[in-house]
Amino acid sequence: MTTNTDAKRNARYSRQAVKAKLQETLSTNGSFEYLINEDDESSLIVLPHPFFYDKATKQALSELAADDEEGRAKVRLGEEQYAKLVELGGDGADIDMVYLTVQRDSQDALAEGPSKK
Numbered sequence: 486m487t488t489n490t491d492a493k494r495n496a497r498y499s500r501q502a503v504k505a506k507l508q509e510t511l512s513t514n515g516s517f518e519y520l521i522n523e524d525d526e527s528s529l530i531v532l533p534h535p536f537f538y539d540k541a542t543k544q545a546l547s548e549l550a551a552d553d554e555e556g557r558a559k560v561r562l563g564e565e566q567y568a569k570l571v572e573l574g575g576d577g578a579d580i581d582m583v584y585l586t587v588q589r590d591s592q593d594a595l596a597e598g599p600s601k602k
């Protein structure tokens with residue numbers, strides 16, 4: 486007889502299934518949008534969700550000093566979007582605040598589970 490504990494121990498996950506489940510739970514395709522200036526669609530930038538960073542992004546972020554807000558923003562945004570951020574009056578601290586918010590929202594979404602539509 487298989488017990489509930491045995492069934493849990495034998496669970497199998499694939500990389501693709503886990504990624505898809507995370508995307509569903511977080512309601513994301515692996516990125517999110519940020520309006521630098523509210524009510525100005527031309528100030529929209531797209532950032533990768535931290536759960537879905539590629540290896541190069543993870544490596545680049547790990548090499549930065551803990552207080553390098555601008556460096557983190559450049560890595561996360563890329564040169565073109567970073568220039569747009571600065572041109573519109575933003576800075577690296579803005580991007581850190583966005584990521585703190587995304588992190589909290591992600592934790593809440595994971596605690597709640599996938600939305601029932």
